[in-house]
Amino acid sequence: MANPSVETVNTSSDKLMLAAGVLLVVAGFVGFYWLGSQEWYVRGAALAVGVIAGVVxxxxxxxxxxxxxxxxxxYKEVRKVVWPTRKEATQTTLVVFGFVLAMAIILWVCDKSIEWVIFSAILGWK
Incomplete structure (x- = not known):
């Protein structure tokens, strides 16, 4: 079953325009390096013109x-997002830090318990 949300470029004019855009971007980079002996602003202008023309x-x-x-x-959807207040963000961050600290302590206790069981109780090492 084909995915209907996948867009393919079918017309030859679209393919030609996309190829021309890529060629313009490449031409901008080639011009930037080809003008290596020129001032930085000339090289930058060649790069900018090629990239901007290709994107357009x-x-x-x-x-x-x-x-x-x-x-x-x-952009319209992002504007609809209700962002948390500073107080809510701070409280959520503190809850996350607290959970991480609690899990670190639990995992440390489990690690030391397993270490004690293996090395002291089973193997008899001190």
Whole structure:
């Protein structure tokens, strides 16, 4: 059974746009290294132009547009989250630290008990 949430790039224009976007990003990196003798801002501009152009071309394709819609929906959902107050976050953190401390003590007691049983009671070591 196919997963309906998986998106595939079917049209040749989308494939061409995504390939062009990747090539522009690669061209930006190639330009950055090819201009190795130039000033840092010239090299940085070549890299920035290539990466920005590649991302823009990629976002103009159908998968890019669906990614933008997904990002907008995700942002709307994050805004709906009710974040804990400072007091609630502090109390929850203290409960977690207390539980970790209690478990550490319990595990230490179990470890020492097993060590005593094996080394002292069974093997007779001191």
């Amino acid at each position: 071309v990629g976002l103009l394709s159908a998968p890019g547009k669906s990614f933008i819609a997904f990002a907008k929906d995700s």
